[in-house]
Amino acid sequence: RRQEFRDLFKEAICLYSNPALEDMLFNPDALLALANFHFRKEHWEKAAEAYDKIAYMVPRENEAEVYQKQGYSLQKLKRYAQAIEAYRKADTLKPNNLWTNRHLAICYRLDRQFRKALEYYRKVEEVLPEDTKVIFYIGNCLAETWNYEEALNYFFKLDFMESDCIKAWRGIAWCSFVIGKHEQATNYYNKVIDKKPLPMDYLNAGHVEWVSGDIEKAVSFYSRSKEMSGTKDIFLEMFNKDRNYLIQKGIAEDDIPLMLDLLY
Secondary structure: OHHHOOOHHHOOOOHHHOOOOHHHHOOHHHHHHHHHHHHHOOOHHHHHHHHHHHOOOOOHHHHHHHHHHHHHHHHHOOOHHHHHHHHHHHHHHOOOOHHHHHHHHHHHHHOOOHHHHHHHHHHHHHHOOOOHHHHHHHHHHHHHOOOHHHHHHHHHHHHHHOOOOHHHHHHHHHHHHHOOOHHHHHHHHHHHHHHOOOHHHHHHHHHHHHHHOOHHHHHHHHHHHHHHHOOHHHHHHHHHHOHHHHHHOOOOOOHHHHHHHHHO
16 A cells, blocks of 8 residues: 555655754755755756755855855756856956856856857957967857857867867868858868768758759758758758758759758
């Protein structure tokens, strides 16, 4: 008859809210120890909740660290807006902290707030100008905000710093395509395809060839992308995201269904 009993292991164990333990545990030292325990054990939900309880109870010199850890716990839970709020509080208490700025940049980027992400990546860049991850994500944010020429500079810098950097080649190829440097785009997509291509690489290489007037090559690349995508729906979803770029580059809207008919 065990099913008639509550399964305690499926319930949240929030010890400081237990009436029998509340008087003992609801104090700054005990709560901080509990929050840090959950943080070390990667119990992100419990850690975030505990840090929220304790934030106003700790000495002011420790408050920024509490908000940093609360923000990181929320970031791990993919609650980026709440993580940003916690990190902003940490930034107010302890301005221009490298760790906080980096994580604010990450959360803004993952929340697709690319202009804000760029603002904080720039701050990190001031301290770590040769950090390849920062260089890549600045290029990424610039591309997402349509600053393709400046994004190209960062991707070229990354390509110079790292040998065989496929993610830099992808960035160079895409930005080159968008700003009309089709020969450069072709060269870099060929480099990616020679190394470790993804379905998206063949798709984008197809775009470049089609816009450049080589329909036969475009069909070949699109076909390979379609095969690697696994299903028709996945390929069409990727393709349709780029319709506007193709139209802006001079492809007639009525020609797009004809191209798709060639593939199916």
